[in-house]
Amino acid sequence: MSELAERFETHDPGEKQVAEKIRCDACPVMCYIADGRTGACDRYGNVGGRIVRMDPLTILDHATEAGGAVVPFVAEGEEWDGELVNTGRRFVTAIGAGTTYPDYKPAPFIVSQEVEGVDLVTVVTEGIFSYCGVKVKIDTDRHIGPETATVRAGGEAIGHVTTGEYGSQMLSLGGVHHLTGGSKTEGRATCDALLNLCNRKPVELTIDGGAVVIVEAGKPPVIDGKLEQRMRVGCGSATIGMFATQWRGLVDEVVVVDDHITGVVSEHQAGKVLGWQDTGIKIVGRRSTPGRYFKVSEPGLGWGGTSISDPLSILGEWNAKKGARPGLSLLMVSTTGEQFAYYELDDALKPVQKPFPERLQKSVGLIEDNCEPALCTVLFVGGAGGSLRAGVTENPVNLTRSVQGLTTYVTVGGAPVYVWPGGGITLMVDVTRVPQDAFGYVPTPALVAPIEFTLRRDDYIRLGGYEAEIRSVDDILAKGGEYLNPRRGTAAPASNPWPPLAQLRRAAGNGAK
Structure with missing residues (x-):
């Protein structure tokens, strides 16, 4: 917008009009526009001595x-x-x-x-x-920044991270305080970002203490340079509930890793109804209800929106008195099916990774199939x-x-x-x-x-x-x-x-x- 400023002049009331320019009264800036040029907004121009709306009526x-x-x-x-x-x-x-x-x-x-x-x-x-802004919904489990963290465009604060929703991270951008309540640079950066987002153009946003995200309405987000493919099918508990029958008889234990609720099939009610045997597994986290665990890890860009790259890091010692035994099989999978691994307990009851068995490929593929494509949604919000x-x-x-x-x-x-x-x-x-x-x-x-x-x-x-x-x-x-x-x-x-x-x-x- 600073480049556009070179293309127009403004005058206070009573000042002499510049020769061969006519005044546009379509907004408070009141540009004087030369023939063949447009005003600061690029919306109105001087066409043969007449102020004309340059975009066509749709x-x-x-x-x-x-x-x-x-x-x-x-x-x-x-x-x-x-x-x-x-x-x-x-x-x-x-x-x-x-x-x-x-x-x-x-x-x-x-x-x-x-x-x-x-x-x-x-x-x-x-x-x-x-008085306007945009609400941005980013379909991802990945941690993009702490709640209330400042969101920046071109280094200027234009909004903040707001409360997350199911399978999505949310941003609140713009608003009158960013548009007019801060510096001129902040106002211009906010206006420019909002305009591009509303016109379905990509905008790079930097989140304090978090990720760099490229947002474009109707397109997948790019988070720290990685194109997001899908949003999660549900939390770990929901994934257990949906697909427990797919694993029955094929594997002894399933853990669905998730930043929100990590699910364990043998303890989960879905597993109990299906007659799942105890395995003596121990999850490092805060148990909510049977088979559902909070805070197994800090949020991040790893498995299921956690910060972990090794899923075994959320496991404690296996308990032989509660069902752990050598050869017990374990599937660990994320809520999108992007990450998965297969293990068997050795004689010391330590999980050892094994080649992923063909019998479990279908169940992991089913999780992926049930994940919707990750998209960015941009909602314009304005007060008339x-x-x-x-x-x-x-x-x-x-x-x-x-x-x-x-x-x-x-x-x-x-x-x-x-x-x-x-x-x-x-x-x-x-x-x-x-x-x-x-x-x-x-x-x-x-x-x-x-x-x-x-x-x-x-x-x-x-x-x-x-x-x-x-x-x-x-x-x-x-x-x-x-x-x-x-x-x-x-x-x-x-x-x-x-x-x-x-x-x-x-x-x-x-x-x-």
């Missing part, structure tokens, strides 16, 4: 039975004649639409469309989000505040109440969102369901995200919406908008259902007439 076509797709409404380099390739059901997204800044004016597009007898209105705007809501209605709290009451359906670039309960409109969306490169930024710094509000037309009017600004899809295609660039089209994948007729009919009480 329109989803939902005519297909498969759930819809985004189609180009003009081929690259051609004039736009106002017609879509497919003239079925269309959804005008906020991608490329422009913002409401300086907030008092209506949203760039307020679109009317009748679908299956329901007269709908969709309010379309690109929101400027200072008063200024954004003012572009929908003159009384912004009405929009909040409408969203909370499920009268208004919220999407981000056409993708469904989860709206948090409680006050305000705090939403969360999976970025892989949003068309590619849908997010932008302003150098204040803040992220820019598309947001759409869909509701019945009569509900929108009761909301105190801008009735005079409602336009049809055909009118928008024919005439464009204040900043719309009508010469470019786009194509991107999307499979999100629209419109939410069932929800809107339920909200109406007695259905559409």
